[in-house]
Amino acid sequence: MDTLFGIPLPLFYGQLLLGLINGAFYAMLSLGLSVIFGLLGIVNLVHGSLFMAGAFTAWILLDTLGLGFWWSLALAPLIVGAFGIVIERTLLRHLYGLDHMYGLVLTLGLALVIEGTFRNKYGSGGLAYQVPEALRGATNLGFMVLPYYRAAVVGISLVVCLLTWAVIEKTRLGARLRAATENAPMVQAFGINVPVLVALTYGAGVALAACAGVLAAPIYSVNPQMGANLIIVVFAIVVIGGMGSIMGSVLSGFGFGVIEALTKVFYPQASSTVIFLCMVVVLLFRPSGLFGRRS
Amino acid sequence: MHLGFSRSQVLALALMVACIGLLPLVLYPVFLMKVMCYALFACAFNLVLGYAGLLPFGHAAFFGTGAYIGAWTAKALMLTPELAILSGGAAGGVLGMAFGFLAIRRQGLDFAMITLALAQMTYFFYLQAPFTNGEDGIQKVPRGEAFGIVPLEPDMTMYWFVAAVFLGGFAFIYRVIHSPFGNVLKGIRENEARASSLGYRANSYKLIAFGLSAFLAAIAGATKTMVFGIATLADVSIETSSLVLLMALLGGKGTIFGPVVGAVLVVSMESKLATIGSWVMIAQGIVFIACVLLFRRGIVGEINRGLRTSL
Numbered sequence: 022m023d024t025l026f027g028i029p030l031p032l033f034y035g036q037l038l039l040g041l042i043n044g045a046f047y048a049m050l051s052l053g054l055s056v057i058f059g060l061l062g063i064v065n066l067v068h069g070s071l072f073m074a075g076a077f078t079a080w081i082l083l084d085t086l087g088l089g090f091w092w093s094l095a096l097a098p099l100i101v102g103a104f105g106i107v108i109e110r111t112l113l114r115h116l117y118g119l120d121h122m123y124g125l126v127l128t129l130g131l132a133l134v135i136e137g138t139f140r141n142k143y144g145s146g147g148l149a150y151q152v153p154e155a156l157r158g159a160t161n162l163g164f165m166v167l168p169y170y171r172a173a174v175v176g177i178s179l180v181v182c183l184l185t186w187a188v189i190e191k192t193r194l195g196a197r198l199r200a201a202t203e204n205a206p207m208v209q210a211f212g213i214n215v216p217v218l219v220a221l222t223y224g225a226g227v228a229l230a231a232c233a234g235v236l237a238a239p240i241y242s243v244n245p246q247m248g249a250n251l252i253i254v255v256f257a258i259v260v261i262g263g264m265g266s267i268m269g270s271v272l273s274g275f276g277f278g279v280i281e282a283l284t285k286v287f288y289p290q291a292s293s294t295v296i297f298l299c300m301v302v303v304l305l306f307r308p309s310g311l312f313g314r315r316s
Numbered sequence: 317m318h319l320g321f322s323r324s325q326v327l328a329l330a331l332m333v334a335c336i337g338l339l340p341l342v343l344y345p346v347f348l349m350k351v352m353c354y355a356l357f358a359c360a361f362n363l364v365l366g367y368a369g370l371l372p373f374g375h376a377a378f379f380g381t382g383a384y385i386g387a388w389t390a391k392a393l394m395l396t397p398e399l400a401i402l403s404g405g406a407a408g409g410v411l412g413m414a415f416g417f418l419a420i421r422r423q424g425l426d427f428a429m430i431t432l433a434l435a436q437m438t439y440f441f442y443l444q445a446p447f448t449n450g451e452d453g454i455q456k457v458p459r460g461e462a463f464g465i466v467p468l469e470p471d472m473t474m475y476w477f478v479a480a481v482f483l484g485g486f487a488f489i490y491r492v493i494h495s496p497f498g499n500v501l502k503g504i505r506e507n508e509a510r511a512s513s514l515g516y517r518a519n520s521y522k523l524i525a526f527g528l529s530a531f532l533a534a535i536a537g538a539t540k541t542m543v544f545g546i547a548t549l550a551d552v553s554i555e556t557s558s559l560v561l562l563m564a565l566l567g568g569k570g571t572i573f574g575p576v577v578g579a580v581l582v583v584s585m586e587s588k589l590a591t592i593g594s595w596v597m598i599a600q601g602i603v604f605i606a607c608v609l610l611f612r613r614g615i616v617g618e619i620n621r622g623l624r625t626s627l
Contacts, residue, residue, distance in 0.1 A: 116608070122371045122428070123608045125428065126565060126604055130603070130604025133601030134605070136597060260429050260433075294440045297433040305418060305421060308422060
């Protein structure tokens with residue numbers, strides 16, 4: 022059997038794929054976190070819970086209304102995004118201009134409330150969610166077996182990330198958003214409704230998390246802890262990529278998915294710590310992140 | 317002798333000591349011991365949050381280190397409980413100086429993130445280190461005999477031991493806060509540039525505060541281990557880091573008695589709601605949100621403002 026540094030190649034490719042899939046989730050989550058931090062200055066610790074809420078929304082839509090995966094992929098981000106806008110309007114807007122600590126603590130509290138509520142209703146065991154029919158099965162690439170659904174997750178995530186990037190960097194709306202990130206009072210003075218822009222941005226960031234949640238539902242079991250387990254790692258990735266940097270989040274999302282997976286192959290003991298190690302090093306030597314810039 | 321206590325402080329202190337003395341008559345001593353361990357943890361945490369003005373988001377690393385090292389030295393090395401607790405504290409203090417050395421280079425959010433990342437690394441270290449038994453934790457840690465003569469197995473004897481540790485730690489923190497060192501620390505919190513321009517090395521002060529805080533947090537963790545006879549991953553997890561933050565904020569950061577009040581409330585809430593599972597999470601979350609939206613100064617902080625005291 023072919024090997025690479027003593028590692029059987031199929032194992033290597035398998036882990037690489039796993040890394041890319043994790044990276045797809047990391048990228049979508051860190052993208053949302055990053056955009057939210059950029060405009061609102063809020064460290065959105067509730068992001069993981071909203072990812073989980075997205076997965077549960079897909080499960081509930083199927084369970085109660087019989088709506089399948091594709092419907093959920095469209096509806097769940099809208100529903101959770103709307104919920105996000107409610108959060109922003111009722112709670113977060115009181116925190117602008119205050120120390121970052123307060124945003125961190127408030128969103129941590131929200132995360133506990135949301136996770137506790139789902140745990141109360143659905144228990145902490147996982148619920149199964151079927152892979153959509155069109156994407157069942159796998160193809161043999163010769164060097165490894167590639168399940169269609171997993172390939173689709175990576176593809177959809179890439180498309181969503183690129184779309185988000187394009188909206189922010191190439192459209193009028195995105196230009197306003199970037200301007201408001203730089204200097205909100207000035208943009209407001211030009212007659213642009215900044216509070217609405219802020220609410221919509223938060224909603225969109227949250228919708229990204231929900232979208233990732235729907236994609237994750239068939240891969241992981243749908244359970245209340247699924248977000249909490251992920252959010253700290255995603256957080257590290259945002260810090261490494263540079264808070265507020267769009268491309269930085271996407272690149273370091275996929276990058277660290279792969280790095281984590283490869284560490285699992287070559288030195289499994291360090292696979293959980295490698296990201297945090299990188300985070301410390303980046304914060305100490307390049308606090309604006311690998312791709313970020315900071316005034 | 318006048319130690320610089322104000323009258324309200326003397327009253328509050330007397331009330332606290334009376335509670336410690338009398339409450340075991342009506343409440344379960346093990347519960348009260350748990351409260352005192354967490355209260356000491358929260359006071360230690362407050363030293364950095366409230367007085368150095370930095371938000372540490374990974375203090376479970378020190379609490380857990382105290383718990384694990386305390387448990388291991390008591391069980392494997394058969395040290396007496398006070399020596400086991402001191403070795404736990406020393407280990408936490410050393411780790412705290414190392415983490416602090418890295419973290420104090422940054423402020424605000426970066427500081428919180430560095431401490432979080434280091435604490436996560438500590439968590440995975442304890443998950444994999446052979447002496448911690450992974451998910452099971454170190455169990456059946458003997459309470460042993462204090463100073464080799466007083467057996468701590470009876471709950472009430474253990475209770476007075478824990479009360480002594482708590483009051484000792486509390487008094488120590490009070491002294492630190494009211495020492496010239498503490499005043500400089502507060503000065504740095506208020507205006508670092510001005511303190512530096514007066515010739516104070518801000519980073520040295522912050523580092524010492526962080527190390528002391530880690531040492532006392534580890535003492536609290538080791539004491540908790542002696543009470544319950546177990547050290548687990550929960551002690552070093554991010555949930556413990558946010559729990560102590562909740563205690564300090566709820567009670568009032570930068571106040572003397574605030575963290576104690578916060579610990580009493582949070583631990584009581586946990587034990588009242590423990591029977592209905594996930595409600596603890598929801599209740600804690602609501603308290604977090606209420607703290608931020610309604611009373612950012614915390615309970616004791618608001619009392620201080622209303623009554624113009626400095627509790």
